[in-house]
Amino acid sequence: MFLIIFFTVLLIIIIHYVYNFNKIPKESENIPYVSGLPLMWALIRQKPHDEVEEIMSKTSGDHEIYLVEQTRFGPFKQINFVSPECVKDLLMASEDVAPKIEFHPGSVFYDFFGKGLPFSNGDLWKTYRKLATPAFNSALRTDMIGETTMELFTFMEKNLSGPTDIFILLQRITIEILGKMAFGHQFNCLKSLEIPHMINVYKYIISFVESPLRIIFPFINKLPLESNKKFLAAIKEFDNFIYEIIEKKKDEMNNNKINNKENSNDLLTKMLEYSKQEGINTDNKQLRDEMVNNFVAGHDTTAGALTVSLYYLAKYPEIQERARSEVINILGDKLTIPTSEQLKVSTLEIIP
Template structure:
């Protein structure tokens, strides 16, 4: 009789042969689609070779620019969309994340993963509340807090990603929740809310979930830790909701409710509050993620520091429109800051904050062209990086002027598009314009000597979102008055 331990190698061999067979025999419907070599992809992801290397592996898998690539991720074959024409097909389809997947567990039934009537209903509730809460003046007040903090750290290399985490979470806390996150009080200690959210996003992007997708169902330490961190994040969110509900009850006029949470609480009413609080939590989590534009702003400031001539031109526009280094932009000023807006959009093109949308299973067969129909239940994702780096559509240089004459190019999709368009797009762009303009009126930005050697922004290997790798920027107090 074969003992248990002697049977283990046999079982491993059988499983290995099974996976090799599956990896070599894609479904017949996918055979025309170019294949990403799993060993190259896994090597780049698991050994933290950086986002540029991950995308190079994907790009080289499709030299003829078919527009789709397939990849075997052990639990099955998945398809990545890499051109804008097929992206538009994807935007028109309904799809869902697998139940229990870490991303679905965190975002719940919020607008990020809703389909059909549910998505329409949720968007009707969230969009008016979001737009009503937009306030460049509030963003400006938070930026003044940042300027006060930076005045204590003149001419010192600062980690730009950490700094932008603080300003975005402070702004979002006040605009969305009427809540002071205490993110800009100092640089010594990271606020607990930021640490908790960052831990969740770090864990749900664990490479093991990408390469071995079935592992989220196993009783692993990483899954237990993720559950604990999500529970802690939920406690923070529910505490904010309950506190805001109590504050509203004390306020005299509903017109005083300028924050997003108050507007959403008014929309759902009080009758079924207990029933709706979980849905509200899911919506706020999605909105927090959409409005937490840490990387987007990091990319803007990196590009300004890297290209002094562009920085100088942007500063001249800021002085021309605002005229005073202490002025907070209003809505009309934001519209007039056209070159700074172009810088924001070009930064998002070159370095989209969301590099790839989470995989979703299509609910019905999807036809991409005459020869390719993706079967029902196939996992699909859109690779925004590849769309934005298509050499037939874009040059690889950083060139804000491309967005000066044409406001929104059809091929520019950092916030997705169609019915999947990110609800936080207008907020994100406005926030970046206001913060950028006010910082330029007060500081000159530069890279330290060791940062000037990079041709491209150094990036980590996080898969769905971009994260810079040890990027420091020096903020020097502006000494020269700009002539306008």
């Protein structure tokens, strides 16, 4: 009798656990399921952009939004947004409807990203967003971006003679710009073909954090493996590098040494200035998190967007021609750095 009761209770617990584990939130019940395998397979084989796009539109059919079939069972459901309108709704939604993912100590994501703006909600997010918004407006400098673009042209003339991976090339300029823009540091990715040591450390950290094996089996990160020790040592090295910049910047501010455009217009300086003005206490760990997140969020996204833009300009030469004549209309046909006013001018009608 005791055994029957014991196994019945055990069975109820297991059913309850499995049910909750696989439960779909009520709001998502009407979203259709579509297999994510064709897309995944194309990405794994690194298929060209056109093919990936075609597979995506074929598999999603008419659905603007769908749940990925392969995530039907398991704790996480993946919802893919296909139409720009749905993406806009999601990004505009308040954090009560769509809170951002937060990482906790013990995960490799927390080790690197911490609680920066893209991974925080509530009061912490509000406080640092209040500092970051005006800082962004001052740190986005057209002259600095223009000058760095000229450095890219010189780099290309010196070092490129044949076909090249455009994304990797553009990463050099976006890393350079983000270093200057986020914390006033020059990595020197455009000085020579050699990759700066700190960028190699950073790329190693990212490859570790994004390793599919480690995402699926996170317990691997807890094992006493050499690779895990190497990862923690790399994080320490990168952190020391950022903390040194923060300390130096604070020291410069306290001693009124911030006086020229090279060390006064980055996000970090502006955030420190606004925090002083607003009487908001900032701690070094949170500033480190914000700097890391801005650096990561800012450079791969822009390198990707530029790569895709160049790809489409090459694919549609008539559009490239129109874009080129617009530039010549506004800037003339001599190589020149545009002003922020010139960048706002548009003489083209949007093509439907």
